[in-house]
Amino acid sequence: MDLTRRQTLSLLASLPLASFGIAACGGSSTPSSSSGNNMTLRVGQISKSIAYFPFFVADQQGFFKKEGLSMGPRPLLGTGAKLAAAVESGSLDIGGGVITDAFDMAIVDSTARILGSLVNGYYVDVAVSNSLMQKSGVTISSPLADKVKALVGKKIGITGPGSGTEALMIYLFRQQGMNVQRDATLVNLGSNNTAALGALKAGRVDGLSFFSPVGQEVEAQGLGSILISPVRGDIPSLQGDVHGVFYTKQSVIDAKPEAVQAFIRAVALAEAYIHDHPDNALSLLEKYLNLGATTSKAVLTAMGPVLATSPQISQQAFKVAAQFHVQSGLITVAPSYSSMVAESTISKALSGLSH
Secondary structure, three states: OHHHHHHHHHHHHOOOHHHHOOOOEOOEOOOOOOHHHOOEEOEEEOOOOHHHHHHHHHHHOOHHHHOOOEEOOOOEOOOHHHHHHHHHHOOOOEEEEEHHHHHHHHHHOOOEEEEEEEEOOOOEEEEEEHHHHHHHOOOOOOOHHHHHHOOOOOEEEEOOOOOHHHHHHHHHHHHOOOOHHHHOEEEEOOOOHHHHHHHHHHOOOOEEEEEOOHHHHHHHOOOEEEEEOHHHOOOHHHOOOOOEEEEEEHHHHHHOHHHHHHHHHHHHHHHHHHHHOHHHHHHHHHHHHOOOHHHHHHHHHHHHHHEOOOOOOOHHHHHHHHHHHHHOOOOOOOOOHHHHEOHHHHHHHHHOOOO
16 A cells, blocks of 8 residues: 555656646746745645645735745645645645655655644544444444444445545554454545535445544534544544644755745744634634534634644654554654654744744
């Protein structure tokens, strides 16, 4: 599985810009160090997940502009492999994704660098149908072992092979001495949230292992309940995990140090704003998710405690993430904190922060 993802990333990284739906800047796919372009960044993200809400807030509140950055629209690449490949190939300067993508990129390119945290929690929930809850007899307060046993023999929807949604299922079953590939059926549904909800509603799957806000939508639509939620504290070994991140290559940091630091500062301002102005943040989240006030409030209530308050990444948070990725089989050996986290760049950026 790990080898397949690495091969996929390498293949995608060799493709032209048009393959990612990204227009070339100045006819070049590599970061420019010219003085006329040193504050211009090309930034992309996987999707409109809650993790990239700080980018939206930075846009809406003018923080990117305040820091002197010039950026066009952020393309949605759809998968972490495509995003990492776009960063690797130079199609994008910075990618907003999950740490899994940064780890994969580091395997094929030792110059991969994490620039900051977006979410300090593993924001994949396992939401199950009302029928499963009733027949199994489990409740939200049941022990984790009982919750996992309730999933045995069931069909669980995931975004796809090698994803964080699959990894969580592998990890949970391994903790109970089981193999999810043998003891349950994982159904690949892609990253379309609407399609995933439709599969649960139609009974094609018994549950969903999906990124927030899918779990909150399941509950808002009365389709079922969030049975297992790492950010709720249901999995003690995953508490404090850094999962949503933004990353780049060392060559981008070297070519555009001022722009990269300005980007980090803008995200820091957005993260602080979300926590300092919860009412305004809720209004912005409703606009961002386009899911209505009830679901947006549920998402912010669930995710608020783990949304990063600063881009700074602690060694402990990195260690939790690294251990999870090894234990779930996503990677064989984790890179070190010192080799992956651009700590000096982050520190320089935040030292120049003015509110």
